Amino acid sequence: MKDIILRAENISKQYRLGTVGTGTLSHDLNRWWHAIRGKEDPYLKVGETNDRSAKGNSEYVWALQDINFEVAKGEVLGIIGKNGAGKSTLLKILSKVTAPTTGVIKSRGRIASLLEVGTGFNPELTGRENIYLNGAILGMTKKEITSKLDEIVAFSGCERYIDTPTKRYSSGMTVRLAFAVAAFLEPEILVVDEVLAVGDAEFQKKAIGKMQDISKSEGRTVLFVSHNMAAVRSLCTKGMLIEHGKTVFFGDIDETIDLYLKSSIFSFNSNNYIEFEEKENMPIQISKFEVSSLNSRGERSNSSGVLMGDILEFSIFVLAKQAYSNLKASVIISTASGTRIAAIRSNEITDIVYETNGDFVFKATASDLKLMPGDYVVTIALAENNTTIAIKEECIGFSIVPTDVYGTGRIPKGNLYVYSEAKWELNQK
Amino acid sequence: MVKMKVPEYMNKTEFSDEEWLFEIAPKNNFFSLNLKEVWRYRDLLMLFVKRDIVTVYKQTILGPLWYLIQPLFTSIIFTIIFNNVAGIKTGETPAFLFNLGGVMVWNYFTSCLNDTSDTFKKNASIFGKVYFPRLIVPLSIVISNLVKFGIQFLIFIAFYIYYFMIGKVTFQFTTATLFFPILVAIMGILGLGLGMIISSLVTKYRDLSFLVGFGVQLLMYVSAVMYPMVLLKEKLPTFGWLIEYNPLAYVIETARYMLLNEGSISVSGLLYTVVVTIVVFFVGLLIFNKTEKSFIDTV
Numbered sequence: 259m260k261d262i263i264l265r266a267e268n269i270s271k272q273y274r275l276g277t278v279g280t281g282t283l284s285h286d287l288n289r290w291w292h293a294i295r296g297k298e299d300p301y302l303k304v305g306e307t308n309d310r311s312a313k314g315n316s317e318y319v320w321a322l323q324d325i326n327f328e329v330a331k332g333e334v335l336g337i338i339g340k341n342g343a344g345k346s347t348l349l350k351i352l353s354k355v356t357a358p359t360t361g362v363i364k365s366r367g368r369i370a371s372l373l374e375v376g377t378g379f380n381p382e383l384t385g386r387e388n389i390y391l392n393g394a395i396l397g398m399t400k401k402e403i404t405s406k407l408d409e410i411v412a413f414s415g416c417e418r419y420i421d422t423p424t425k426r427y428s429s430g431m432t433v434r435l436a437f438a439v440a441a442f443l444e445p446e447i448l449v450v451d452e453v454l455a456v457g458d459a460e461f462q463k464k465a466i467g468k469m470q471d472i473s474k475s476e477g478r479t480v481l482f483v484s485h486n487m488a489a490v491r492s493l494c495t496k497g498m499l500i501e502h503g504k505t506v507f508f509g510d511i512d513e514t515i516d517l518y519l520k521s522s523i524f525s526f527n528s529n530n531y532i533e534f535e536e537k538e539n540m541p542i543q544i545s546k547f548e549v550s551s552l553n554s555r556g557e558r559s560n561s562s563g564v565l566m567g568d569i570l571e572f573s574i575f576v577l578a579k580q581a582y583s584n585l586k587a588s589v590i591i592s593t594a595s596g597t598r599i600a601a602i603r604s605n606e607i608t609d610i611v612y613e614t615n616g617d618f619v620f621k622a623t624a625s626d627l628k629l630m631p632g633d634y635v636v637t638i639a640l641a642e643n644n645t646t647i648a649i650k651e652e653c654i655g656f657s658i659v660p661t662d663v664y665g666t667g668r669i670p671k672g673n674l675y676v677y678s679e680a681k682w683e684l685n686q687k
Numbered sequence: 688m689v690k691m692k693v694p695e696y697m698n699k700t701e702f703s704d705e706e707w708l709f710e711i712a713p714k715n716n717f718f719s720l721n722l723k724e725v726w727r728y729r730d731l732l733m734l735f736v737k738r739d740i741v742t743v744y745k746q747t748i749l750g751p752l753w754y755l756i757q758p759l760f761t762s763i764i765f766t767i768i769f770n771n772v773a774g775i776k777t778g779e780t781p782a783f784l785f786n787l788g789g790v791m792v793w794n795y796f797t798s799c800l801n802d803t804s805d806t807f808k809k810n811a812s813i814f815g816k817v818y819f820p821r822l823i824v825p826l827s828i829v830i831s832n833l834v835k836f837g838i839q840f841l842i843f844i845a846f847y848i849y850y851f852m853i854g855k856v857t858f859q860f861t862t863a864t865l866f867f868p869i870l871v872a873i874m875g876i877l878g879l880g881l882g883m884i885i886s887s888l889v890t891k892y893r894d895l896s897f898l899v900g901f902g903v904q905l906l907m908y909v910s911a912v913m914y915p916m917v918l919l920k921e922k923l924p925t926f927g928w929l930i931e932y933n934p935l936a937y938v939i940e941t942a943r944y945m946l947l948n949e950g951s952i953s954v955s956g957l958l959y960t961v962v963v964t965i966v967v968f969f970v971g972l973l974i975f976n977k978t979e980k981s982f983i984d985t986v
Contacts, residue, residue, distance in 0.1 A: 286891075350815075352711070353816075353817065354711055355814065355816065355983055356980070356981055356983045357711070357712070357981050358712070361712075362710050362711065362712045363710065363711040364707040364709075364710050365707060365708055365710070366707055367708060368708075380738055380742055382742040382745045382746075387738075391735075394728070394731035394734045395731060395817055395819055396817060397728070398730075399730045400730040400733075400734075
């Protein structure tokens with residue numbers, strides 16, 4: 259039997275939707291009335307599976323439902339799932355930020371969380387003071403911090419600024435410092451959420467390395483939540499896939515990731531467009547987004563499978579109730595594992611100032627996007643001046659289908675994202 | 688739909704009773720206060736106190752002098768309005784010193800109450816990310832306010848010495864003066880207790896924060912801050928109960944008795960105050976502990 263350090267039994271979490279305001283008092287009173295008569299909470303019976311897009315009837319939803327898992331000492335568990343699947347809620351329960359509605363988590367070690375680094379940083383305090391403050395918030399004693407101070411400072415790479423207030427730091431530096439503090443925590447179980455989304459490549463590498471150290475050489479357990487499948491794959495030994503608040507899969511990390519990728523592509527791959535539910539009282543909203551492709555003969559294809567080398571057309575259909583004077587749009591293409599590989603931004607490409615009055619369609623035609631076969635997802639955003647006014651994250655996916663783009667009869671191969679037209683030359687000397 | 692694959696142990700309904708370090712469960716025992724944990728985090732408490740004191744007046748020219756300006760000017764205005772214009776008599780003691788003493792103690796109470804009453808709301812972002820005993824935050828507020836109170840107390844002593852030099856007050860050090868720190872503690876604990884109750888309720892019902900804002904202002908007028916307790920009882924006998932049942936009035940009246948030998952000391956009144964303080968504090972502690980488990984969902 260392996261050394262189980264953490265066990266979750268039937269963890270569920272219920273949330274009430276809508277605004278907390280009128281009605282809370284009456285629900286509270288009703289709950290209290292049931293409680294004093296020794297009855298069960300009447301609102302625990304209601305509640306629906308948490309599916310963001312489907313309309314529900316109940317005010318209560320289950321963000322998590324009957325989550326069970328065990329983690330052994332030294333294991334790195336990757337928790338993956340789509341936005342809103344309940345990953346962060348689970349981490350919040352694990353780090354005692356909020357209590358579960360039902361169920362128990364049993365632990366044999368201290369749990370420290372890194373939900374978002376830099377918690378409790380006070381911009382007025384210097385880097386050194388913040389190390390102490392942040393360390394103490396994360397559960398270290400002053401003595402522990404003092405003994406590790408030099409290491410922390412060295413790891414962060416902020417020696418020069420250590421006695422400067424952190425409000426003068428760049429955001430990257432703040433993150434480095436914050437991660438450094440957390441990395442030198444010595445809990446038996448470390449909970450990490452999306453820290454790697456920030457910081458430059460060099461620092462990310464350092465951070466991943468540090469986390470590997472923590473688990474491998476120091477034998478500590480890490481629970482890791484991220485959308486970055488590359489990071490998850492390299493760090494984790496086990497995986498848990500959550501969908502709509504339920505555990506769908508628990509086991510080997512590679513299997514988990516494959517399953518996640520398959521399920522996420524499958525769910526929106528049948529059409530080459532997606533229509534969004536119209537909301538009332540929104541001055542501007544994206545109603546539909548379409549990806550179509552034009553082949554070399556100029557024929558349009560309306561399938562989500564796009565042949566290599568075809569021209570991609572991205573059409574954003576927008577409902578607007580007011581006039582906009584300086585509109586910008588961007589289309590961001592990511593791999594299925596979440597790595598962003600291309601951004602097509604109207605304001606970078608042209609100097610034209612787009613003005614609109616009423617509904618419109620914003621269309622981008624990309625002829626030079628040479629994508630390798632594989633699955634891709636698209637995020638679209640609209641901005642006026644520099645404020646984002648509408649965004650749809652990873653709202654649609656398309657697949658690039660292999661073909662003989664070079665006309666040589668040979669299909670480009672490999673687990674790659676882009677290819678290029680090129681001219682090869684050989685000059686004998 | 689993806690096929691479920693559930694590891695075998697998950698199907699087990701019963702787990703053996705092994706030794707666990709701790710459990711995270713929906714509800715704690717109502718009376719478990721986790722004071723041990725608060726003690727473990729004492730370093731954090733002191734760091735919060737330091738942060739509160741250091742950062743408040745950063746990038747200000749006068750810095751900690753602001754701690755003094757506020758009670759001084761309040762006392763000056765009270766003296767002008769209540770003593771010079773309205774003609775309230777303050778006995779042997781110079782009106783300004785009388786007011787300064789009252790304002791100083793009152794300020795300690797209100798700053799404890801005001802600052803702790805939005806603990807959850809103000810710290811929602813940090814509480815939403817990491818766990819540490821939430822009690823640390825209100826405790827740190829009470830302690831950092833104590834430092835502020837100490838500074839104000841120094842200025843009071845300075846004025847006391849000044850009035851002593853010009854012969855307006857006679858120096859009387861009685862045994863009662865020795866109990867002054869206890870009185871300050873009562874004020875702090877009462878503010879903390881009320882603050883904890885309010886901060887817990889504010890997470891759901893924001894109305895309370897408005898109530899506190901002006902309620903505290905009104906409370907001052909029935910707490911014998913700028914007049915002796917007897918005066919209200921004499922002039923408004925029908926409203927005498929207002930001050931009679933107000934534990935704060937006893938504290939302020941007693942504080943002046945201890946410091947300035949002015950007014951009266953009521954043993955039954957003080958006893959009543961102590962009981963109220965203890966009850967409020969423990970009720971506050973219980974509600975606070977209950978709220979901290981799930982407030983993040985409602986705040």
